[in-house]
Amino acid sequence: MPALNTFSHHESQSSFGEKIKSQSKALVIFLLLNGVVGAGFTNCEKKEFNKTREKKEWFSPSSLQKDTLSSEIIIIRDAGMCFYIVQEDDTLEKIWKKLQTLEEFSYLKAKRYQPRGEKRNIRGFNIPGNQLKPGLEVPIPKDKEQIKIPLEQFSSYSLEAIDGLKSDPTYGFYVKLLLAKIGNKELVNVMCAFAKSESAQKTILGGRDEIGSLEFHRWEPKYHCFSFSPYHILMEKNADGESPGPGLRAKKKLGFTNGKIYHPKYAGALFLAYWIEKTNFSSEKLVQYLNINSLKDAEQTGKIYNGSSKYGEKLWANLQYVRKTLK
Incomplete structure (x- = not known):
């Protein structure tokens, strides 16, 4: 099945909810058996976590x-x-x-x-x-109690995003190559670390604030546009003022809307597609920037993503926190 069907804009709310529920238990077993997130993910089985998850299914993939x-x-x-x-x-x-x-x-x-x-x-x-x-x-x-997402839940959506994008005709090859280099588990960790760096209130001291404690949108005065999603993907045009930048190109090719990328599943797909566009489909650069093994690596990646090497300190701290929490 083509990946575009996986991320169909016309996916009904009921089918989306049923899909999440039917896959939930199987997803937990898959993650544990394959070592993607480890024992920390067993929280998905707990009654209170399921209640939280159902409460947060505010997303409705309806048309504009x-x-x-x-x-x-x-x-x-x-x-x-x-x-x-x-x-x-x-x-x-x-x-x-x-x-x-x-x-x-x-x-x-x-x-x-x-x-x-x-x-x-x-x-x-x-x-x-x-x-x-x-x-x-x-x-x-959004009401903050609706949009906050526990780290374990965000990581499961990140895995869904990876799985969906693997068969995409434009980006699938590069996602598979990236997975061959760093694996599912580490790619999920990196995605979670970026989301925490962008949309969690406290990131370095304690790192316990949930993703969504800060807004998923931000006005970027330098570019005269918003950035969207838990990753704050910039929706800017290029210097010519006409052609779309990497975020807009990725969003268009995936068939997503601004509202749709508030959901972590689709946001995760956009995040990966953005990096592929940002690196101009260079597999070497893609692996270089997302294979983060030191503060120096994080500073290099942070400068590309945020424009400041200081961003790397926050990214590195969050990546270590995520690795420890989801091990």
């Missing part, structure tokens, strides 16, 4: 839908996420107050979501107020 909620509130519904379309004279404060009057977004009343003027609120809308312009689609923050 424009929804006019009032004369002043128009949103785009996309795979369980909602994007507010900025109107004339809107400010973040106005948007925040308008949305919280609706029952669907009443959780936004919490102070943690309150805009901070020209500064980004990394736990809220995560865009400076002076960057708003009419027509811009601004992600509406």
Whole structure:
């Protein structure tokens, strides 16, 4: 079956949920037998973890839908996420107050979501107020209790992403080559470490904050666009202002939408495809950057991914934490 079917945008919500439930037990057994994550994954069998997992299945892979909620509130519904379309004279404060009057977004009343003027609120809308312009689609923050993901659960979705992408006609060859070099277990570790570095509140000191304690979107002023997913994949265009950058190219080739890549399964596929695009389909560079065995390696990879070698310190600390936790 082609990989594009595996990540079909038209996959129904019910079939997605049934697929997760039916594969859950088999996935745990597979992981344990193949040494992908080890005994730490037995939490999947616990009743309380299953309850948490069911609670977090907010994702709905439905088609894009424009929804006019009032004369002043128009949103785009996309795979369980909602994007507010900025109107004339809107400010973040106005948007925040308008949305919280609706029952669907009443959780936004919490102070943690309150805009901070020209500064980004990394736990809220995560865009400076002076960057708003009419027509811009601004992600509406999800309820934090829905979007936080335990490390063990994120790692299982990462494995699903790897398995799905292996048979992709564009990226499958490079994923298999990468797996031959570092293996399933280590690739999952690297993916989790990147996600923790991008979207967990505390990363180096303790490392225990769940992925999703920070928003999965972030406005990038330098590139005048958002980055999306737990990995904050940049959706920028190239210097010519027209051709898509590696994140946009990967998203288009996989047939994903901005809302869809909030889910860790599809985010994981995008993350790997992004790196393949970023390295210009160079298997040598792909292995070089994702085979991280030292702080020096992490600094090199961090500079490519984030633009700063200092990012490597955080990435290396998180990778060691993930390896220890999922061993």
